[in-house]
Amino acid sequence: MDKLVIEGGVSLKGQVSISGAKNAALPLMAASLLASGKHTFANVPRLRDIRTMQVLLSNMGAVSEQGDRFELDTSDIRTFEAPYELVKTMRASVLVLGPLLARYRKARVSLPGGCAIGARPINLHLRGLQQMGVDIELDHGYVIASASRLRGAVISFDQVTVTGTENLMMAATLADGVTVLQNAAQEPEVVALAEYLNKMGARIEGAGTTEIKIDGVRELTPSDFTVIPDRIETGTYLAAAGITNGHLKLRGCRPDHLDAVIQHLAQAGLAIEAGQDSLEVRRVSKIRSVDVKTRPYPAFPTDMQAQFMALMALGDGVSLITEQIFENRFMHVLELKRLGAEIELEGRTAVVRGVRRLSGAQVMATDLRASASLVLAALAAEGVTEIHRIYHLDRGYETIEKKLAAIGAKVWREKT
Ligand code: EPU
Numbered sequence: 384m385d386k387l388v389i390e391g392g393v394s395l396k397g398q399v400s401i402s403g404a405k406n407a408a409l410p411l412m413a414a415s416l417l418a419s420g421k422h423t424f425a426n427v428p429r430l431r432d433i434r435t436m437q438v439l440l441s442n443m444g445a446v447s448e449q450g451d452r453f454e455l456d457t458s459d460i461r462t463f464e465a466p467y468e469l470v471k472t473m474r475a476s477v478l479v480l481g482p483l484l485a486r487y488r489k490a491r492v493s494l495p496g497g498c499a500i501g502a503r504p505i506n507l508h509l510r511g512l513q514q515m516g517v518d519i520e521l522d523h524g525y526v527i528a529s530a531s532r533l534r535g536a537v538i539s540f541d542q543v544t545v546t547g548t549e550n551l552m553m554a555a556t557l558a559d560g561v562t563v564l565q566n567a568a569q570e571p572e573v574v575a576l577a578e579y580l581n582k583m584g585a586r587i588e589g590a591g592t593t594e595i596k597i598d599g600v601r602e603l604t605p606s607d608f609t610v611i612p613d614r615i616e617t618g619t620y621l622a623a624a625g626i627t628n629g630h631l632k633l634r635g636c637r638p639d640h641l642d643a644v645i646q647h648l649a650q651a652g653l654a655i656e657a658g659q660d661s662l663e664v665r666r667v668s669k670i671r672s673v674d675v676k677t678r679p680y681p682a683f684p685t686d687m688q689a690q691f692m693a694l695m696a697l698g699d700g701v702s703l704i705t706e707q708i709f710e711n712r713f714m715h716v717l718e719l720k721r722l723g724a725e726i727e728l729e730g731r732t733a734v735v736r737g738v739r740r741l742s743g744a745q746v747m748a749t750d751l752r753a754s755a756s757l758v759l760a761a762l763a764a765e766g767v768t769e770i771h772r773i774y775h776l777d778r779g780y781e782t783i784e785k786k787l788a789a790i791g792a793k794v795w796r797e798k799t
Pocket residue numbers: 406409474475501502503504505506507508509542543544545546547572684685686708709710751752779
């Protein structure tokens with residue numbers, strides 16, 4: 384197992400190229416099951432989760448190769464299963480459920496268990512599919528789903544769910560009649576998926592709003608698509624500039640996907656200038672303590688909560704950070720405290736009292752974004768921090784230590 388070693392205290396300066404978004408690439412890969420043949424994707428990040436989805440699809444008979452472009456051939460799909468071994472390492476594996484049912488009318492997908500950030504059930508995915516006429520049985524931890532045909536339905540989500548919206552949108556593309564998804568997720572990744580599905584011949588309207596209408600078609604054909612930039616990676620590097628009092632230019636990003644993040648970081652004392660596909664960021668004051676509440680897009684994302692907390696750990700006052708998406712996404716709090724942060728948990732709110740300095744220590748990564756927050760805190764801390772279990776980081780941040788080293792960070796990977 385690798386650990387990341389960081390000697391903190393350097394102001395980061397220079398340019399960072401932002402990678403393609405993991406959470407946009409994964410649904411696109413699952414969508415390839417909807418149309419037999421060769422799909423081509425550009426800007427797919429090289430990450431563990433992408434590799435896991437590749438293995439999952441190849442177990443079903445897909446052939447893929449990641450070179451400059453990502454080629455995915457789904458001409459010969461023979462099995463319709465997402466096994467426990469893969470779903471337990473990556474919950475996004477459930478994204479194959481909708482496409483398999485739409486195209487092959489059957490699927491056997493392991494139920495994901497709870498994970499480090501919460502219980503994360505898939506009841507809303509399953510209920511929506513049932514409304515479309517799918518029979519669902521739970522057997523030995525697996526969802527066994529089948530349908531003679533899928534029919535359009537009006538599906539109203541009790542709670543906004545990103546992969547739930549994606550799964551049902553994919554299922555509806557080949558259903559008989561019209562499906563309406565109400566209280567749908569509005570995330571840019573949902574919009575990108577709808578754009579690719581429409582490019583394949585689907586008829587989807589309203590993606591990016593709370594109501595998405597899908598008029599089922601008989602068949603889809605493979606096409607090509609460029610994955611949108613990773614807004615969470617972008618936000619993480621913005622925070623890195625802030626916490627190290629640095630000056631960065633981020634290239635290949637989509638500033639318009641980060642309005643809420645940019646607004647909060649600006650309040651916290653960062654000057655952020657947006658270009659068409661770039662952002663320039665530097666700190667212009669001490670770090671100011673700012674409150675934040677996570678909510679579905681376009682509000683402040685839960686996937687930036689931990690990183691924002693690292694910044695607030697060095698704020699000039701008290702910051703209240705309220706997590707409203709996942710009930711248990713505070714595993715980073717104890718680790719940040721090991722670095723000297725003063726944080727108390729009151730239910731779903733973390734009360735962060737800014738301190739003057741953090742100091743290096745041994746810490747443990749517990750999930751992807753928690754790991755990113757530890758990296759940020761370590762970059763600002765005095766002395767050396769060792770972050771253990773960084774395989775979490777490799778799930779979602781492409782070549783993070785190379786990107787950080789290129790802007791001056793003293794960071795390296797060691798075997799433990
Ligand atoms: N929920 C239910 N029932 C469902 C589905 C969701 O109760 O059937 C609840 C969840 O437990 C949670 C809330 O609804 O409390 C929202 O969950 P959502 O379904 O939106 O999360 P997700 O689709 O599983 C995606 C991202 C996450 C990101 C969340 C929220 C992908 C592959 N994953 O997860 O990304 O945190 O949306 O924005 O798109 C990450 O990248 O680090 C990550 C965890």
